[in-house]
Amino acid sequence: MAGNYELIAKKMGVPWSEEIEKILKALYSDEEAQILLVFNGPYLDRFTAQKIAKKLKRPIDEIEQKLIEMARTQRVFSATRDEVTTYSMFPLLPGLFELYFSNHERALKEEKDVLRIFTEEYEKYYNEGNIVNTFRSSYPFMRVFVEQDAIDETISRGKGKLVEVDQEVEPIKNRILPFEQVKNLVEKSRRISVMDCACRTHMKLHNDGIPVNDYPINVCMTFNTFADYALENGFGRELKKDEALKTLTAAAKAGLVHTTQNVTDKTTFICNCDRDCCVMLRGIRQFNDPNVVATSNFLPEYDKSNCVFCLTCIDLCPMQVIELIDEESEEQRISIDFDRCIGCGVCAFNCPEEALTMVKKYDKVPVNNMMKLMTKYIGGKTN
Numbered sequence: 001m002a003g004n005y006e007l008i009a010k011k012m013g014v015p016w017s018e019e020i021e022k023i024l025k026a027l028y029s030d031e032e033a034q035i036l037l038v039f040n041g042p043y044l045d046r047f048t049a050q051k052i053a054k055k056l057k058r059p060i061d062e063i064e065q066k067l068i069e070m071a072r073t074q075r076v077f078s079a080t081r082d083e084v085t086t087y088s089m090f091p092l093l094p095g096l097f098e099l100y101f102s103n104h105e106r107a108l109k110e111e112k113d114v115l116r117i118f119t120e121e122y123e124k125y126y127n128e129g130n131i132v133n134t135f136r137s138s139y140p141f142m143r144v145f146v147e148q149d150a151i152d153e154t155i156s157r158g159k160g161k162l163v164e165v166d167q168e169v170e171p172i173k174n175r176i177l178p179f180e181q182v183k184n185l186v187e188k189s190r191r192i193s194v195m196d197c198a199c200r201t202h203m204k205l206h207n208d209g210i211p212v213n214d215y216p217i218n219v220c221m222t223f224n225t226f227a228d229y230a231l232e233n234g235f236g237r238e239l240k241k242d243e244a245l246k247t248l249t250a251a252a253k254a255g256l257v258h259t260t261q262n263v264t265d266k267t268t269f270i271c272n273c274d275r276d277c278c279v280m281l282r283g284i285r286q287f288n289d290p291n292v293v294a295t296s297n298f299l300p301e302y303d304k305s306n307c308v309f310c311l312t313c314i315d316l317c318p319m320q321v322i323e324l325i326d327e328e329s330e331e332q333r334i335s336i337d338f339d340r341c342i343g344c345g346v347c348a349f350n351c352p353e354e355a356l357t358m359v360k361k362y363d364k365v366p367v368n369n370m371m372k373l374m375t376k377y378i379g380g381k382t383n
C-alpha cells in the first residue's frame, strides 16, 4: 500500500522517494499508517483517542492502546491537559526525527532494524537535498539566537539598549527586544527537559557508533508540552532554569549555535547546533542555501585595536566565515563574510579580548504564535 505512505509523506510535507518510503514503512505498520491519515497535517490537529476511533469506526480501547504505544515510541505526539490526552501528527522534521534519535537508546533495545533503516535511508535522503528542500521557505521555520552573554556584553559596552520583557515598543535599531534574548524563553517556561542532540546522534550511528566531532551532545532542550512529552515517555532529563542557562552557556563556549522556532513566543525547543551534523547548518554549507534558517538581527563588529590574533573566532565560527588576512604585515586583521554570517555571536562570546561585539543591524520581528508560523512557513515554501 505505497498509496497510504505516499499520502503520509505529502501530509508531512516531504518529497516522495524510495528512501522516505522505506523510512515510513519501517516506522508505521499499515494499521498505524491509517491512524496517521486521520490527521490533516503535522501539529494541525489534536485529536482524542475517542475521536480517532470514531473516524476510523474502530473500538476505542484498541485505538487508545495503539496511540499510547505510538506516542511511547515517538510515532505520534501526545499531550495531556486537564486529564484529557490528545494526539498529533509529527512532521518528519522538526519532530519525528529529533525525538526518535534523541531516544535512540530505546530504539536500540527494541527495534534495531527500524533504527538502522531510519539512519541509513535518512542520510541518503538528506544527501539528495530533500531535507534542505523541505526547510526552504521565504519565511524560515527556525531562527538563530545570539548568544546571551554576547548580548549582555553589547549592552555593557553601550552598543545596545535593553527593552524590558513585555514592554511594547516598535523595533528600533540598537533596541534589544525580549524575543532576542534566549534567557527570556527559559525564564518564561513552565518545564524544561534536556536530551541528546538528534543530528549528532544520527551521524554517530551512521558512522558505526563513532562520534563525528567533540561537541557536547546532551544539550537539546524541549519546553512545556514537549518537555512533558519527553519526560512522560521515559527520556530526557528535567532541568531547573539556572541549569538550562548554564547548559546554554556551555554549548556556546563549545561553538554551538542556539536555534529555535521562528516565533516570538511559546517556542517548544532550543537546539544547540553544530556545523557538521545539524540539518540546517550543515545544509547551509553543503547546499549553499542560506534560507534554511532565519539569521539573528545582529552582526559582529570588529575592533582591530583590541585583537590579539589568537584565532579563536576563526576556529569556532560555525559557518567558517572568518579568516585572517594580510598575515605578517601591518594590515593583518580578521575578515568576516557577512553574506554567510548567521549572527550567532559564538565569535564575540569566545573572543578573549573586546575585539568583537554583536551589534543589532536588522529589525526583523517574527510572528507571535505557532499557527502563524506554520501558515507563513508553508505559504513561503518553494517546493
Ligand code: SF4
Pocket (backbone or CB within 6 Å): 098, 197, 198, 199, 200, 219, 220, 270, 271, 272, 273, 274, 277, 278, 279, 280
Ligand atoms: S543539531 Fe541542532 S537541529 Fe539538530 S537536533 Fe541537534 S540541536 Fe537540534
Ligand code: SF4
Pocket (backbone or CB within 6 Å): 299, 300, 316, 317, 318, 319, 320, 321, 322, 336, 340, 341, 342, 343, 344, 345, 346, 347, 348
Ligand atoms: S562570524 Fe561566525 S561565529 Fe560570528 S556571528 Fe557570524 S556565523 Fe556566528
Ligand code: SF4
Pocket (backbone or CB within 6 Å): 306, 307, 308, 309, 310, 311, 312, 313, 314, 334, 347, 350, 351, 352, 353, 355, 356
Ligand atoms: S577571537 Fe578576538 S582576539 Fe582572537 S582573533 Fe578573533 S577577534 Fe582577535
